[in-house]
Amino acid sequence: MIELFLIGIGTGNPKHLTREATEAIRATDLILIPRKGPGKDDLAGLRRRICQEVITGDTPQLREFDLPKRDTANPDYRAGVDDWHDAIARVWAAEIRAGLPRGAGKVGFLVWGDPSLYDSTLRIAERVTAALPLALQVIPGITSIQALTAGHAIPLNRIGAPVTITTGRRLRDHGWPEGAETVVVMLDAGCAFDVLEPEGIEIWWSAYAGMAEELRLSGPLAEIAPRIAATRARARADHGWIMDIYLMRRRAPA
Incomplete structure (x- = not known):
């Protein structure tokens, strides 16, 4: 069994590694490290660095592989993502077979944040189980939401109030979620908050949350939005990639 x-x-x-995560990394026989293409080598490099800092004793095999590209031209977004995940699952299965030719052992995949929150690794792993006999275990991690609120020293919610977590795509297509007071936006390809009427909205924005390169800006959306856009563009140009997240809250009535 794998x-x-x-x-x-x-x-x-x-x-940010928990003791459980550290122990799981050290117990593996094989660690898969995806490469996302030119300009994004930092992401594979961070995974390698974490392995180097954590692993002691017997060193697991590190197998790097190129991720298939998603067909962004497909007008059916969901179908395009499903096809992409199928392709990634096939690559995973091939890399696991090559790395564990006897068909047994422990495989580790390092997931940004937590595998349960706006991440498709679990869905891809479910596809791999159709091709390989896998026993799946999930080790929780610190999320970018936690890093965002800690960095700005703010609570996630108001007392007794709900929080809506959404994506940049949905914010751009549908606007402010109906009935929401606090909104956390992830996976934003580029300043979707621009579609909102900014009056009465506060924003807390972080890029590379929790990392050495972390950038933070906050304030009334009407005032701070241009600064966020400019800072984001410079950071993307400097690093070749960007991961950002933000929380918006409507001002409480006086």
Whole structure:
């Protein structure tokens, strides 16, 4: 039997690793490290660095592989994502077979943040189980939401109030979620908050949350939005990639 561990590693800061995550990494026989293409080598490099800092004794095999590209031209977004996940699952299965030719052992996959929150690793792993006999285990990690609120020293919610977590795509397509007071936006390809009427909205924005490169801006959306857009563009140009997240809250009535 092959055991597949999806290990939440936080936001790329080695200090975010839990003791459970550290023990799981050390127990593996094989660790898969995806490469996302030119300009995104930092992401594979962070995974390698975490392994180097954590692993002692016997060193597991590290297998790097290129991720298939998603067909962004497909007008059916969901179908395009499903096809992409199928392709990634086939690559995973091939890499696991090559790395564990006897068909047994422990495989680790390091997942940004936590595997349960706006991450498709669990869905891809479910596809792999159709091709390989896998026992799946999930190790939770610190999420970018936790890093965002800690960095800005703010609570996630108001007393007794709900929180809506959504994506940049949905915010751009549908606007402010109906009935929401606090909104956390993830996976934003580029400043979707621009579609909102900014009056009365406060925003707390972080890029590379929890990492050494972390950037933070906050304030009234009407005032701070241009600064966020400019800072985001510079950071993307400097690093070749960007991961950002933000929380918005409507001002409480006086």
